[in-house]
């Protein structure tokens with residue numbers, strides 16, 4: 001797949017604090033690439049460096065593998081900090097944003113009306129931004145980031161503050177843009193949405209890469225299986241079962257996190273007869289659980305660290 005954005009060996013410090021340490025990844029045409037990490041990990045700093053809002057101490061950011069800098073009119077950006085001029089009408093702000101990107105205004109107007117309709121804002125074109133709800137304002141800002149048909153779209157927390165219906169509309173539109181060839185870099189803390197939408201992901205912790213790959217790669221490499229057992233059992237008995245890494249228990253439901261590379265069918269065959277099983281299921285752990293394991297320095301981090309070494 002054609003590489004649209006390349007970030008190579010990015011380093012950035014604020015005074016003596018190193019916020020980014022050798023960050024490298026790429027974003028390809030037609031894919032949704034997630035940039036993930038706990039609060040303060042370095043996601044927004046990475047995005048701000050890509051957008052030229054700040055400059056890296058070291059490293060290179062290239063578009064289409066060309067060293068001439070990033071053409072602003074080919075990028076769409078929804079920043080983490082929302083904010084549109086308050087006393088300006090919706091259509092005026094959208095046309096202003098399109099004009100900043102040198103996009104033809106008649107085409108921008110036509111597209112703006114289509115998108116306002118799609119985002120349930122039909123008839124709001126002459127309403128002042130200050131009269132919109134927060135979610136409506138976010139929709140307008142999102143429309144402003146895609147009106148000029150960017151080749152690369154950077155979305156910093158696009159779903160925050162949206163109701164579930166609006167989330168679905170955003171999700172659908174983002175997927176559609178990717179299907180039509182837009183390269184999308186998406187930062188989000190909503191792991192369920194990331195898991196549903198993204199093709200690849202890059203996770204940062206303390207300014208460093210901890211995960212980079214397709215969701216499948218990540219799940220195969222970092223995610224173990226977990227076994228959920230419904231039934232009254234002593235946690236100490238469950239912890240003795242071979243290849244159990246740790247156990248979480250809530251009343252009569254126990255979740256056994258299993259070691260890497262277990263064979264689920266063999267593991268089930270060897271379960272002791274003494275444990276009570278009213279219900280049992282085996283799943284791969286979710287991206288949400290991988291994230292929490294890494295972000296809270298639990299078991300997987302050590303394995304992830306070894307795999308990345």
Ligand SMILES: Nc1ncnc2c1ncn2[C@@H]1O[C@H](COP(=O)(O)OP(=O)(O)OP(=O)(O)O)[C@@H](O)[C@H]1O
Nearest residue numbers: 014017019037038039040041042043044045046080
């Ligand atoms: N302008 C700045 N001056 C000083 N330190 C900064 C500045 N911007 C970011 N930092 C620091 O750099 C680190 C990375 O911050 P960044 O905003 O990139 O994190 P993030 O991953 O986007 O977090 P969040 O999920 O909370 O938005 C943090 O330790 C933060 O305090």
